[in-house]
Amino acid sequence: MSLTALGFTLVFVAVSLGISMWQKLGLERELLIGTVRSAIQLLAVGYVLQFVFQSNHWLVIGLILLVMTAVAAWNANTRAGGLRGMRWRIGLVILITEFATLGLLLLLDIIPFTTQYIIPISGMTIGNAMVAASLFLNQMKREIASGKEEIETLLSLGASSRQAIQDALKRAAKSSMIPTIDGMKTVGIVQLPGMMTGMIIAGASPLEAVRYQILITFAFASSAALTSIMLALLTYRLWFTRQDALA
Template sequence: MTAFSMWFAFAFVLIALLLSVWQKLGLEKEIAIGTVRSTVQLLAIGYVLQFVFQSDHIGFILILIVMMVSVASWNAASRGAGLPGIFWRIAIALSVTELVTMGLLVLLGLVSPTPQYLIPMSGMIIGSSMVVCGLYLNHMNRETESSRGEIEALLSLGATPRQAIQGVLKRAVKASMIPTFDTMKTIGLVQLPGMMTGMIVAGASPIDAVRYQILIMLTFSSSAAISAVLISLISYRLWFTKESILRS
């Protein structure tokens, strides 16, 4: 696809805009902003990646991964507005997930420790974990509010904050992981994932593309579990005050 022909792809955005106007959805501004931001961001990261791949320096790789973790943490933390320190806890969860997952991939010889592998796969792992953390916060807020009476009753009977919120914690962790495993159940039947499709379009063998996609999906299962469990362990106290009173 040439740079000129790429402009024709914006016809798809025009369809979305026309449908929004027709149905009076009021999404024209969001569609326009999202289109401009995604285009600019992707073009910018394309040039950055080209420079990093050519330099092949570990420092640039680390800077990009830190940037990914920071942006993902900020985005997921927006789901927990009002919880003091939630950004740093999410950052810790994402960093540990990235370190453990990518460390195993490299140590087991599943991927080569080069920018072409480390950066794209890190982006997918961190992005998947970000979604898990965001879902966890959503469910924790909802479950805590709906179970407020039960939690406060347990606290009044002498339970610790962990004991009082344990049931809510388990339900939130489980709910945050379900989408990842639901995707794994239908992949290849309902959808052909982006990495696999991209490799095939680029001319790679479908069998090679499938192998890498299997690796990614299995990695997602591990990263989802690590990030969900870790964020639950280091963040549940944020729903309580220093006096172990459930926050409103």
């Protein structure tokens, strides 16, 4: 794609700005900030990845994965409602999910140990885990708010904090996995995912692109499940005080 063609893509931003101004949505500033930030961030990532792909050193790969995980944990933590100790737990869960997924891919020789494969697939895995964590925490806040009386009643009847909040944890975990499951049901029919589309545009065989997309789809399902369950196990105590009352 030429720079001229890339510049023409600003037409889409102009359309969004026009709609916002027409309907008085007040999104003009956010759209402009988002446009500038996304362009700068993607260009910067492009130069960084070009360097990383050339070096192909495991220390560089590890550093990139740690940065991705830290940013993902920071972003997901904004959904936690200010609960102390949540950020490092989210980071730990995402890190475990990433290394479990990546470890299986490398151990089973599904992908080679090269940055060309590890970084993009890890980015998608970490991003999916971040979304699952955000959805889980967002739903947990709703569950705690709407089920406060039920939880306090169970506590007064002698239930432990884990027993009192168990149903809320299950509903939040289920809710966080719904987008991934729905995506699995409609992939290839309703939507053609970005990885598959990108490979086809780059000239890869459609069948080769489909095989990699199946890999990513199944990995997403696993990472969402691992993230939700581990977050539930590691964070449920944070919703209570030391005296087992709701925080």
